[in-house]
Amino acid sequence: MTSENRDQHKPASQPTGLRTRVETRAMTALHMIxxxxxxxxxxIISFYLAVIISSxxxxxxxxxxxxxPYVESPMVGVVTMMPGLSAQEMETYISKPIEEQLVNVKNLHYIRSTSQDGFSIVSLEFNYGTDxxxxxxxxxxLMNVIQANLPTTGANLKxxxxxxxxxxxxxxxxxxVTGDYRWDKVKLREFVDNDVVNRLKTIPAVYSVVPFGGYKRxxxxxxxxxxxxxxxxSILDVKNAIDKYNVRRSGGVLTHGANESIVRIDTLAQDPETVLNYPIASVSASGAITPMAPSSSGGMGGMGTGSSLTGVGSTFDRTGPQSSAPTAGLAFPNPTPAGGTGKFEQPKIVYIRDVARVVxxxxxxxxxxxxxxxxxxVESIEVSVVQDPAASSAKVVPSVMKAIRQLEQENPGVKFDVAYDNAHFVGIxxxxxxxxxxxxxxxxxxxxxxxxxxWRxxxxxxxxxxxxxxxxxxGLGALGMTLNSGTLIGLLLSIGRLVDDSIIDIHAVERHMRMGKDPKTATIxxxxxxxxxxxxSTLVLVLALVPLLFSGGIVQLMFVxxxxxxxxxxxxxxxVSFTLTALLCANLLRPHSELEGERSRWFYRRVLGPFQNxxxxxxxxxxxxIRWMLKHRFSNMTRVLATVIIGFAFYYMIGSEMMPLADVGQAYGVLEMAPGTSFAEAERATRALERIIAKYPEIEKASIEIGTETMFESFSPFYTGYSMPQVxxxxxxxxxxDKDERKRNIWQIIDAIHEEAIATIPGIRRLQIKEMGSDVMA
Known part of the structure; x- marks a missing residue:
């Protein structure tokens, strides 16, 4: 736009100096953008449409x-189990030696341990930001070295x-997971351990699938x-026989002329009949006992095993009631002569079935x-799904539920109910x-x-x-960030500044239109x-925020x-203000001379007009x-200093916490009975707690795990730190x-349950129920 065209829209009385100054501004880069x-x-329109589609x-x-937002936990635990040792012995022989050696680990912030009967956990916390x-x-x-110095207690050492x-x-x-009459309890647990776990672990972003409860065969x-x-x-002879013959392995190769066959020993315990036919020992006529043992020490037994099989097949005629005993790979004793007669008698083979029954x-x-x-x-079997730490439950859970529906269709009689769903809370x-x-x-x-x-x-x-x-x-997507409460709050906070940019631009354009300029010139x-x-102002705000991105530690992880x-x-x-706002102002805004008709309408006269006045x-x-403050500068400075002093005084009266408490409708509970309590008693106490929970209709669902399964066999490989599974x-x-549908908040319900449970259930050592999702550690 030339200066001549610009001058046509300026008032005639405008000073020459001002006109020259405006003409000079028209040549700057900002005007050209x-x-x-x-x-x-x-x-411009195409670019911003692409932005919208990309977002x-x-x-x-x-x-x-x-x-x-996911904040990687800086903690590592060392778990040791030694059934039979007391809490004091676990502290002396396990926890303390491990602590003394692990203090040498780099970047360690602190270390602590917890010792109970037969159990020890040593917790190590590292500095935030540590790899x-x-x-x-x-x-x-380091634990590979420490392990050699721990006491060996035979079969109890893990x-x-x-x-x-x-x-x-x-x-x-x-x-x-429950089943109808077609599924017994043992069969249902086998189905969960095999089919369900294997199917769900194939889903992307699923870290672990953990079954719990039920009856294992x-x-x-x-x-x-x-x-x-x-x-x-003795009973140890029976145990040794079961350990030796409960195998499935190669027995070597048999070659006969042009043919060659692989021989396998398969006496794995698949059913009671197989176990009943395991030999324990041979008893000679003189009463000598010879333990039975497989002929090969295992592995690829070479040709020795093959020849032994041939010898067994050609030496003995297995008849009578012992004909069903397994013979493949078993070394039977040679016949021995009866005292002084010169006749050989076959030793008697003692089998499991001769001294025991198998159920x-x-x-x-x-x-x-x-x-x-x-x-x-409902007593059932639990299937817990643990996702990858940085994954999204809103995406993982629908994929899991799709696979679950397929399993229900493929296995009639099996029913899956959702006991807990984190994606539900994320959706809310x-x-x-x-x-x-x-x-x-x-x-x-x-x-x-x-x-x-x-309105324009x-x-x-x-x-x-x-x-x-x-x-x-x-931009957040390009940085690989997630959508969470932190990023959404950041977007909400930014709206105030976005409004400022829009109002400042529009107000500046209107001011120039009052000078008589056309919309395009006024916009530029x-x-x-x-x-x-x-x-x-934008750069100052950005520079003020950038240090938080590089501050390190928990501050950086929380504020990023x-x-x-x-x-x-x-x-x-x-x-946007450089480009799109300018385009919209130039095409939508109208000179004030064209707005007189709109200002005569009732909405402007009754609402907008009075507000503008x-x-x-x-x-x-x-x-x-402002004029008074400039005239009375000492009084104004006194007011400013008083405000600062009062502000700092109130700072020390305000409490502080990492994140405010929030009622998000979910809680996590831990019940621990007194040491030495049996599983049956713990289950009775849990049932009593369930009856108390049932009094509160605000609790829609409860997923409750009672006791433990051996050495984390059915527990998440990631330990939460809230408690250890115990019998x-x-x-x-x-x-x-939803909190909007409740008259009581979550803390009132939790406190009432806790108070009644402690007062009415004997033997409780600890009952902790905590709200979830309100802070980064939830």
Whole structure:
């Protein structure tokens, strides 16, 4: 645009110096950016449409959704189990030696231990920001040396286990599995251990699938003490026989002419009949006892095993009641001559069936799972799904449920019920947060309408603010960040500054239009006039926030999810004001001379007009206050200093916490009975606690694990740090109804349950119920 065209829209009385100064501004780069954007509308519109599409794709397909930002736990645990040792012995012989050696691990912040009867856990906390994979490896390497110095107690010794401690690694999904009359309890547990676990572990982002409770199959050998004594055998002979013959391995190769065959020894305990036919020992006519043993020491037995098989087949004629005994790979004793007669007698082979009976049943119950729904308890089997630490339950849970529905169709009679679903709470969070974003944008538009007094400016703000947010979300996706409460709060906080940018630009354009300029010229001059100030304020805010991204430790980990959205939103808003705001102002805003008809309408006369007059009076009053402050500088400075002093005084009266408490409708509970309590007694106490919980209709579901299964066989490989599974304890996940549907908050219900349980259930050592999801450690 030439200076001659610009001068046509200026008042005739404008001074020459001012005209020259404006003409000089028209040649700056800021003017050229706005001018180019206005003259190339299709390029600008296409660019921002691409931004919107990119942000939608990022939200829908790439950005994980989480309740809270993931902060890697800096803790590692060393678990040692030695049944039979007291708590004092575990402390003396296990916990203390491990502690004394692990203090040499690099970047260790502190170390502590907990010792109980037969159990020890040593917890190591590292500095935040430490490479935890390397720290875990360092601890494992050092434990290989420490393990050799721990006391050996024979069969009771179990190797120490090094594992990550992560309070956030609770299951994202707990399923209750039941079966109808076609499924007995043992068969159902085998189905869960094999089919369900294997199917779900193939789903991307599923870290572990953990079954719990039910009845695990076991072949029990019940020995007759009198029959053992008659054969002069002990129960250890029976145990050794089972250990030796419960095998499946290669027996070598048999070659006959042009043919060659592989021989295999298969006496694995598949059913009671196989175990009954295991030989224990041979008893000669003179009463000598010779233990039976496999002919090969294992592995690829070479040709020796093959030749032994041939010898067995050609030497003995197996007839009579012992003909069903397994012969493959077994070394039977040679016949011995009867005393002085010169005749050979066959030794008697003693089998398991001669001294015991075998029952196909289940393990001794040391664990149970109860699923409570609206006060009704169902004993079932739990399937817990643990996702990868940085994954999104909102994406993992639907994939898991799809596989579950397929399993139900393939296995009639099996039913899966959702006992706990973290994705449900994440869905509520995002629903509420997106509603808040929408409400914030609408309220912003209303505020702009009242303060500007013109609907076109409101429309511009309604377009530019969401587009700035969309560009910020696309940037978050490019940085590999997740959508969580931290990033959404950051976007909410940035809306205030986005409104400032829109109002400043629109107000500047309107001011230049009052000078008589056409919309295009007013847009170029007005936005360029305020742009340097906006750029400077934006950069100052960004520079003030950037140090939080590099502060290190827990501060950086906590604020990175909050700061990046604000920075990206500020930069996006600056770019939008350079381009899209200029394009919209130039095409939507109208000169004041064309707005007289609109101002005569009732809405402007009754609502907007009076509000604009009130703003005018407020500006006049503000101007008088400023003049008074400039005239009375000492009084003004005294006021400022008093405000600062009072502010710092109140700072020490305000409490502090990492995150505020929040009622999100979920809680985690731990019940621990007194040491020495049996599983049956712990289950009775848990049932009493369930009856108390059932009194509160606000609790919709409860997923309750009672007892433990051997050495974490059915527990998450990530230890949460809340408690260790013990035979005398229980752990529970409670799901409450939405807080808007309850008259009582979650803490009132938790406190009431805790008070009644402690007063009415004897033998409780610890009962802890804590709300979840309100802070980074939940």
């Amino acid at each position: 706005h001018k180019w954007s206005i003259e190339h509308p299709y390029v 939608v794709i990022a939200i829908r397909f790439f950005m994980p959704r989480r309740f809270m 935890m994979k390397k720290a875990l490896f360092d601890v494992q390497s 190797p120490s286990w090094v594992l990550a401690i992560d309070p956030l690694n609770l299951p994202i999904l707990s399923l209750s 076991q072949l029990q050998v019940i020995v007759d003490r009198d029959k053992l004594a008659a054969y002069k055998l 196909d049943t289940h393990w001794e119950r040391r664990s149970a799972y109860h699923y409570m729904r609206h006060g009704k308890v 969070l995002f629903k509420n947060m997106f509603e808040e974003l929408g409400i914030a944008i609408v309220l912003t538009a209303i505020a702009v309408l009242f303060f500007l007094g013109e 400016g409101t429309l511009i703000a309604l377009i530019t603010i969401p587009i700035s947010l969309a560009m910020a979300i696309a 001059d007005g936005i360029a006039e305020v742009r340097l100030a906006v750029i400077a 999810e909050l700061v990046w959205p604000i920075i990206l939103a500020l930069l996006s808003s600056m770019l 009130m703003l005018g009076r407020m500006e006049g009053g503000y101007a008088r206050i 005398n304890g229980a752990m529970m996940m409670l799901t409450f109804s």
